[in-house]
Amino acid sequence: MPAGVKRFAGERELIVIARPEVAVRATREGVASAVGADITSLTEFLASEGVTLQPLLGVSEDRLKYEALSFTAATGVEVPDLSVYYRLQAPEERLDELATRISKLNVVEAAYVKPAAEPPQMLNDMLPAPEEAPPVTPDFTSRQGYLEAAPSGIDARFAWTLTGGGGKDIGIIDIEGAWRFTHEDLVQNQGGVIAGTQSTDLGWRNHGTAVIGEFGGENRDELFLCVCAVAVVCFFVCFKLKRNLCTFNHLQNFNVWNLS
Numbered sequence: 196m197p198a199g200v201k202r203f204a205g206e207r208e209l210i211v212i213a214r215p216e217v218a219v220r221a222t223r224e225g226v227a228s229a230v231g232a233d234i235t236s237l238t239e240f241l242a243s244e245g246v247t248l249q250p251l252l253g254v255s256e257d258r259l260k261y262e263a264l265s266f267t268a269a270t271g272v273e274v275p276d277l278s279v280y281y282r283l284q285a286p287e288e289r290l291d292e293l294a295t296r297i298s299k300l301n302v303v304e305a306a307y308v309k310p311a312a313e314p315p316q317m318l319n320d321m322l323p324a325p326e327e328a329p330p331v332t333p334d335f336t337s338r339q340g341y342l343e344a345a346p347s348g349i350d351a352r353f354a355w356t357l358t359g360g361g362g363k364d365i366g367i368i369d370i371e372g373a374w375r376f377t378h379e380d381l382v383q384n385q386g387g388v389i390a391g392t393q394s395t396d397l398g399w400r401n402h403g404t405a406v407i408g409e410f411g412g413e414n415r416d417e418l419f420l421c422v423c424a425v426a427v428v429c430f431f432v433c434f435k436l437k438r439n440l441c442t443f444n445h446l447q448n449f450n451v452w453n454l455s
Contacts, residue, residue: 207311209283209290211248211297212304215276219302220256221248229256236300244285244293251280279304312372312433332379336420341409351422362411362423369407370431372399380412380421391432403430 213219218229219237226241226248228234241248250256256278263274283306285293290308298306342351354360366386373393376385381404394400407430410422 207287207290208309209285209294209306210251210309211281211283211306213279213281214302214304215279217302218256219248219279219281221250221281222255232302234302237297237302240297240300246283246285246293248281248283250278251282252277339420342420342422349422351420354422360423362426365423365426367411367423367426367428368431369403369411369428370433371403371406372396372433374403374407374430375400378404378408378412380408383413385411386427386429388430388432393432 217232217234220227220229226238259278267273294306294308297303341348344350407428411426411428412421414420414424
């Protein structure tokens with residue numbers, strides 16, 4: 196992390212997975228069962244602890260089920276039942292203890308505390324060069340060992356010889372914290388941020404920019420080669436996400452995911 200830059204602090208989340216046969220429905224009015232199952236243990240637990248349960252993706256369970264069925268009918272792809280996933284809203288210091296206790300309820304399949312999001316690795320502590328950038332971008336291809344065959348790379352050059360190997364007709368969702376879309380290699384083929392608000396943290400922005408540059412930038416003048424330069428890339432912010440945007444219908448045109 197560059198000197199003087201504060202690392203972004205994400206937040207942990209307590210994720211609760213309800214048993215599918217119970218058909219839990221969590222609304223602003225409270226928690227109930229759509230099939231009349233006895234969920235007294237859950238309602239009493241929430242009331243006694245002063246905590247609330249919310250659908251993890253921000254939309255109702257019935258809408259998630261409908262969209263899953265619609266997605267499968269349109270694509271033939273079976274998707275998991277995301278309607279059983281919830282977030283328990285509680286003070287951060289209580290999450291671990293509450294996860295242990297709620298997981299023991301007979302209507303709960305599992306519960307765990309999801310760690311706060313953070314960059315998987317800091318690139319380096321380099322600072323920008325003080326002088327102006329050269330008028331012509333240098334050739335950086337000699338530094339791109341990851342394009343080569345294993346074990347040093349992913350054999351991208353071979354993939355380019357195959358139909359679609361360069362990303363044609365492929366959609367990618369990159370899940371990061373921030374990006375610099377004004378970078379000269381990131382002007383085209385970008386679908387923009389479709390969920391969440393970018394961090395202003397420089398470390399997040401540098402990391403996201405570097406990642407998208409590796410696989411989704413532009414092969415301008417062959418000075419820097421990207422893994423799948425012609426793919427269309429959209430972006431999800433990995434924290435403070437507007438969960439109601441993360442539904443199947445928003446994602447069905449994307450068949451490649453990148454979580455870095």
